[in-house]
Amino acid sequence: xxxxxxxxxxxxxxxxxxxxxxxxxxxxxxxxxxxxxxxxxxxxxxxxxxxxxxxxxxxxxxxxxxxxxxxxxxxxxxxxxxxxxxxxxxxxxxxxxxxxxxxxxxxxxxxxxxxxxxxxxxxxxxxxxxxxxxxxxxxxxxxxxxxxxxxxxxxxxxxxxxxxxxxxxxxxxxxxxxxxxxxxxxxxxxxxxxxxxxxxxxxxxxxxxxxxxxxxxxxxxxxxxxxxxxxxxxxxxxxxxxxxxxxxxxxxxxxxxxxxxxxxxxxxxxxxxxxxxxxxxxxxxxxxxxxxxxxxxxxxxxxxxxxxxxxxxxxxxxxxxxxxxxxxxxxxxxxxxxxxxxxxxxxxxxxxxxxxxxxxxxxxxxxxxxxxxxxxxxxxxxxxxxxxxxxxxxxxxxxxxxxxxxxxxxxxxxxxxxxxxxxxxxxxxxxxxxxxxxxxxxxxxxxxxxxxxxxxxxxxxxxxxxxxxxxxxx
Amino acid sequence: xxxxxxxxxxxxxxxxxxxxxxxxxxxxxxxxxxxxxxxxxxxxxxxxxxxxxxxxxxxxxxxxxxxxxxxxxxxxxxxxxxxxxxxxxxxxxxxxxxxxxxxxxxxxxxxxxxxxxxxxxxxxxxxxxxxxxxxxxxxxxxxxxxxxxxxxxxxxxxxxxxxxxxxxxxxxxxxxxxxxxxxxxxxxxxxxxxxxxxxxxxxxxxxxxxxxx
Amino acid sequence: xxxxxxxxxxxxxxxxxxxxxxxxxxxxxxxxxxxxxxxxxxxxxxxxxxxxxxxxxxxxxxxxxxxxxxxxxxxxxxxxxxxxxxxxxxxxxxxxxxxxxxxxxxxxxxxxxxxxxxxxxxxxxxxxxxxxxxxxxxxxxxxxxxxxxxxxxxxxxxxxxxxxxxxxxxxxxxxxxxxxxxxxxxxxxxxxxxxxxxxxxxxxxxxxxxxxxxxxxxxxxxxxxxxxxxxxxxxxxxxxxxxxxxxxxxxxxxxxxxxxxxxxxxxxx
Numbered sequence: 001x002x003x004x005x006x007x008x009x010x011x012x013x014x015x016x017x018x019x020x021x022x023x024x025x026x027x028x029x030x031x032x033x034x035x036x037x038x039x040x041x042x043x044x045x046x047x048x049x050x051x052x053x054x055x056x057x058x059x060x061x062x063x064x065x066x067x068x069x070x071x072x073x074x075x076x077x078x079x080x081x082x083x084x085x086x087x088x089x090x091x092x093x094x095x096x097x098x099x100x101x102x103x104x105x106x107x108x109x110x111x112x113x114x115x116x117x118x119x120x121x122x123x124x125x126x127x128x129x130x131x132x133x134x135x136x137x138x139x140x141x142x143x144x145x146x147x148x149x150x151x152x153x154x155x156x157x158x159x160x161x162x163x164x165x166x167x168x169x170x171x172x173x174x175x176x177x178x179x180x181x182x183x184x185x186x187x188x189x190x191x192x193x194x195x196x197x198x199x200x201x202x203x204x205x206x207x208x209x210x211x212x213x214x215x216x217x218x219x220x221x222x223x224x225x226x227x228x229x230x231x232x233x234x235x236x237x238x239x240x241x242x243x244x245x246x247x248x249x250x251x252x253x254x255x256x257x258x259x260x261x262x263x264x265x266x267x268x269x270x271x272x273x274x275x276x277x278x279x280x281x282x283x284x285x286x287x288x289x290x291x292x293x294x295x296x297x298x299x300x301x302x303x304x305x306x307x308x309x310x311x312x313x314x315x316x317x318x319x320x321x322x323x324x325x326x327x328x329x330x331x332x333x334x335x336x337x338x339x340x341x342x343x344x345x346x347x348x349x350x351x352x353x354x355x356x357x358x359x360x361x362x363x364x365x366x367x368x369x370x371x372x373x374x375x376x377x378x379x380x381x382x383x384x385x386x387x388x389x390x391x392x393x394x395x396x397x398x399x400x401x402x403x404x405x406x407x408x409x410x411x412x413x414x415x416x417x418x419x420x421x422x423x424x425x426x427x428x429x430x431x432x433x434x435x436x437x438x439x440x441x442x443x444x445x446x447x448x449x450x451x452x453x454x455x456x457x458x459x460x461x462x463x464x465x466x467x468x469x470x471x472x473x474x
Numbered sequence: 475x476x477x478x479x480x481x482x483x484x485x486x487x488x489x490x491x492x493x494x495x496x497x498x499x500x501x502x503x504x505x506x507x508x509x510x511x512x513x514x515x516x517x518x519x520x521x522x523x524x525x526x527x528x529x530x531x532x533x534x535x536x537x538x539x540x541x542x543x544x545x546x547x548x549x550x551x552x553x554x555x556x557x558x559x560x561x562x563x564x565x566x567x568x569x570x571x572x573x574x575x576x577x578x579x580x581x582x583x584x585x586x587x588x589x590x591x592x593x594x595x596x597x598x599x600x601x602x603x604x605x606x607x608x609x610x611x612x613x614x615x616x617x618x619x620x621x622x623x624x625x626x627x628x629x630x631x632x633x634x635x636x637x638x639x640x641x642x643x644x645x646x647x648x649x650x651x652x653x654x655x656x657x658x659x660x661x662x663x664x665x666x667x668x669x670x671x672x673x674x675x676x677x678x679x680x681x682x683x684x685x686x687x
Numbered sequence: 688x689x690x691x692x693x694x695x696x697x698x699x700x701x702x703x704x705x706x707x708x709x710x711x712x713x714x715x716x717x718x719x720x721x722x723x724x725x726x727x728x729x730x731x732x733x734x735x736x737x738x739x740x741x742x743x744x745x746x747x748x749x750x751x752x753x754x755x756x757x758x759x760x761x762x763x764x765x766x767x768x769x770x771x772x773x774x775x776x777x778x779x780x781x782x783x784x785x786x787x788x789x790x791x792x793x794x795x796x797x798x799x800x801x802x803x804x805x806x807x808x809x810x811x812x813x814x815x816x817x818x819x820x821x822x823x824x825x826x827x828x829x830x831x832x833x834x835x836x837x838x839x840x841x842x843x844x845x846x847x848x849x850x851x852x853x854x855x856x857x858x859x860x861x862x863x864x865x866x867x868x869x870x871x872x873x874x875x876x877x878x879x880x881x882x883x884x885x886x887x888x889x890x891x892x893x894x895x896x897x898x899x900x901x902x903x904x905x906x907x908x909x910x911x912x913x914x915x916x917x918x919x920x921x922x923x924x925x926x927x928x929x930x931x932x933x934x935x936x937x938x939x940x941x942x943x944x945x946x947x948x949x950x951x952x953x954x955x956x
Contacts, residue, residue, distance in 0.1 A: 095815040095817070097822065359815055412649070445804045560695065567698055567702060568702065570702075578713050
C-alpha cells in the first residue's frame with residue numbers, strides 16, 4: 001500500500017472559497033431522534049420505493065416501509081421506532097414531490113414499557129437494543145451473492161449525492177469487468193466536511209468496506225482518492241490501510257473543483273476517460289463509490305445495520321454552531337438547525353448540499369435523505385442577487401468547463417431556443433457542476449441553460465421512444 | 475486584369491492562367507463581395523450551412539455549363555453571322571432554359587435539396603451572376619477552356635463567399651441584437667463588412683502576375 | 688435583321704424541345720390537390736395539427752393519413768373547404784381556446800423565495816419546484832407566452848392570461864407549461880374555475896388568497912350534483928365542459944373569488 005500523487009490533472013475547473021474551517025474540526029455528533037420524521041420513498045436515483053405501511057401502523061427501527069420498485073430502485077427502512085401518522089406527498093429538496101411516510105417517533109404501542117426504548121448506542125428509541133436488525137455476516141466466508149443481497153436489503157445507495165443503487169453498481173453486467181475500485185474521498189464542494197470526518201473517525205469501517213467490495217467485484221485494484229487539502233484524512237487512511245494486501249494506493253489529488261465528479265476521479269487516479277453518454281464508468285473498467293457508502297456497506301454486512309442515518313454537515317455563517325451531525329434520514333431541516341444552535345442571523349439562502357451543485361430550498365420543512373451531505377445557511381452578506389447580461393465572449397466559461405465543452409455557445413443557443421445547436425455542441429456530456437456559471441463575469445446562469453437543454457433533449461428522446469413503441473405495438 | 479489568349483488557341487491554358495484566374499475571381503474580384511452580382515441567393519440561402527453548400531454546388535454547375543453553352547453559341551452562331559449585338563438576349567434565353575432543366579432534374583434526383591433551396595433555384599435564372607459571367611467571357615473574348623474555367627472560378631468564389639457568410643449567420647442567429655437590427659438588417663450590415671474585408675485582397679492578382687511572369 | 692430573328696427563334700425552339708423532353712421523362716408527378724389544400728389552409732405553419740407546416744398537413748390529407756379537422760387555426764370553414772376538395776364529408780369541430788387555470792397574481796398568491804435565474808417557467812419549476820407558495824399554480828415567467836405563435840398570451844403581475852380573440856387552439860402552450868395548468872376548453876363556455884390546487888381549504892388559504900377551497904357552493908348554486916355542471920378532484924372544483932353551467936350568478940357567489948365569466952378578454956377578471 002503506498003501513497004502517490006495523482007499524475008493526471010484535468011483541464012478546466014475552478015477554485016471557489018472553501019470555507020471548510022467552519023466545520024472541519026467538529027467531530028461527528030449524533031443528534032437525538034426528532035419527534036417527527038418525514039421519510040421519503042424517493043431518496044435515490046431510479047423508481048421511488050413502493051410504500052408498504054399505512055397510517056396508524058406501528059413500525060420498529062429498521063423495518064421495511066418501502067419496497068424496492070424495479071431494477072434501478074432501493075428499498076426504504078424506518079430510521080426509528082414510531083407510529084405512521086400519514087403517507088402523503090411531500091416536497092423534496094430538488095423541488096419534486098414524492099410520497100413520504102410521516103413518522104411520529106414519540107408514539108408507542110399500548111402496553112410497551114419505556115425502558116426498552118431508552119437503551120442503545122446513543123439513540124433514544126431503539127427497539128431491540130442488543131440484537132441487530134439484519135443477521136451479521138462474516139464477509140470472509142459469505143458468498144458474493146449473499147453480500148450483494150445484503151447491500152440490497154440494507155437499502156444502500158450512493159451517498160455522494162446521486163444516490164445510484166449500490167447493489168446494481170457492484171454487480172457489473174456480464175462482459176464488463178471491474179479493474180479499478182475508486183473511493184471518492186475528494187469532497188470538493190465548499191463548506192462540506194462530512195466525508196472528511198468519516199475518513200478521520202471511521203477509517204476502520206472504510207477498510208472493512210473496501211475488503212467486502214473487493215470480494216464482490218472480483219479483486220480489482222483499489223485507489224483511494226483524497227484531495228491534498230485533507231492531510232489528516234490521508235494520514236488516517238494510511239494508518240487504516242497500512243497492512244492491506246493487494247494493489248491498493250492512496251492517490252493525493254490537486255485541490256480543484258469538480259475533482260469529486262465520478263469521471264474526473266477516474267481520470268485523476270487511473271488516467272482513463274469515460275466516453276460520452278450513454279457510456280458509464282464500468283465501460284472503462286472502473287467503479288467509483290463515496291467513502292460514506294463504503295462505510296455503510298461495512299456496517300450493513302458486519303453489524304447487520306441498514307442505511308438509516310448519515311453524517312450531514314450543517315454549516316454557513318448564519319447558523320450558530322456549525323456541526324457534522326449524524327442524523328436519521330427523514331430529519332427535517334428545522335430540527336437539524338435547532339440542534340446546531342438555531343439561526344445566528346436570518347438566512348438569505350438555505351441550501352441542501354454544497355454551494356456549487358446543491359439545491360436552494362424555500363422552506364426548512366424539507367427532510368434529509370440518504371444523499372443529503374450538507375445543509376448550508378448563508379447570511380445576506382454571502383448571498384448576491386444578480387441580474388444577468390449579454391455574453392461578452394470572454395471565454396472564461398470555456399476555460400473553466402471540466403468536460404471541455406463550449407459553455408458560451410450552448411448558453412447562447414439555448415437562449416435563442418435552438419436546442420439542436422446545443423445538442424450538436426455535446427450538451428448531454430455536461431455534468432452540471434456549475435463551474436461555468438461560477439466563472440461568468442456577466443453572471444449568466446449558464447448551468448441552468450445547459451440543464452434546460454438537457455431536459456428538452458431527454459423529453460424529446462422519451463417522446464420519440466414512446467412514439468416508436470406505440471408504432472411497433474400497432 | 476488577365477492577359478488575353480488568342481481565340482485560336484482555345485485549348486491552350488497555362489498553369490499561371492489557372493492560378494491568376496482563381497485568385498482573381500475568388501478573392502480579388504469576388505462576384506458577390508466585389509462585383510455585387512448574385513446578392514439575392516447570397517442573402518436568401520445563407521442562413522444555414524447545408525443550404526449554402528447546396529446552393530454553391532448548384533451555382534457552380536449552372537455557371538460552368540451556361541458559360542460553355544453560351545461560348546459555343548456565340549462562337550459558332552452569333553459572331554460568324556455578325557449578330558454579336560443580340561448576344562445578351564440569346565444568352566439569357568439559354569440560361570433560362572438551362573436553369574429550368576436543372577430545376578426539373580434536381581426535383582427528380584435530389585428532392586430534399588430541391589425543397590431546401592425552394593424559390594432560390596429558379597432565382598439563379600434572373601440572377602445577374604450567371605449572366606454576368608457569360609457577359610464577362612464575351613467581353614474578354616477568350617478561348618473555350620479559359621472562358622469555362624473563368625466561370626468555374628467565379629462560381630467557386632460565389633460559393634466561398636456564401637459558405638463564409640452562412641458560418642457567420644449561424645453564429646449571429648444566437649445573438650441578441652436590438653429589435654431594429656434583427657433578421658435581414660444585420661445580415662446586410664455583415665455582408666457589407668465582409669465586402670470591406672475582401673477589399674484587402676486588392677492588388678493580390680497583380681502581384682502574383684508579376685511573380686509568375 | 689431576319690437572321691437575328693431566325694437565330695433567336697431557332698435557339699428558343701431547341702430549348703423548348705429539350706425542356707419538353709425533360710418534362711416528359713424527368714418530371715415528378717404530384718397530385719394537384721396538394722396545392723389546392725395548401726391554399727385552403729390558413730398558412731400559419733403553427734404545427735398545431737402535428738404536421739410540419741401547412742404543406743406537410745396537406746400532403747398527409749391527400750395521402751389519407753391525416754384526419755380532416757385537425758387544423759385548429761382554420762376551424763370549421765377550412766375543414767369544410769378541404770372536405771370539398773378531397774370529396775369527403777365534412778367533420779364538425781368546435782373551436783377550442785386555451786385557458787390558464789390559475790388566478791393567483793403576485794399580489795394574491797405568496798412567493799416563498801426570490802427566484803434568480805433564467806426567466807422561463809420550466810427552469811423555475813425545476814428549481815425547488817418554483818418560487819410560488821402554491822406548487823400547482825402559474826409561475827408567470829412566460830414559457831407559454833414565448834411559444835404562442837399568435838402572441839395571444841400576456842403575463843400580467845406574475846400570471847399568464849390567454850386572449851380568446853387571438854388564440855387558435857394549437858395547443859403549444861399546453862405542452863410548454865411545466866405545471867400543466869393550461870387546458871383547451873370550448874370557446875363557447877363562459878364560466879370557468881381558475882384554480883388547479885386540489886389541497887384542503889386551509890392549506891390553500893395559507894398560500895393563496897384566491898384559491899379554490901372545495902366548498903361546493905358553485906355546485907349547490909347551479910342545481911346540485913344532479914345537474915352535473917361540476918366535478919371535483921380532491922378539494923378542487925372543475926367545470927364539466929360537456930355540460931357547462933350558464934348562470935353567471937354563481938361566479939359572484941364564489942367565496943374564494945376563483946371563478947370567472949369569460950376571463951379571456953384583456954379587461955376580464
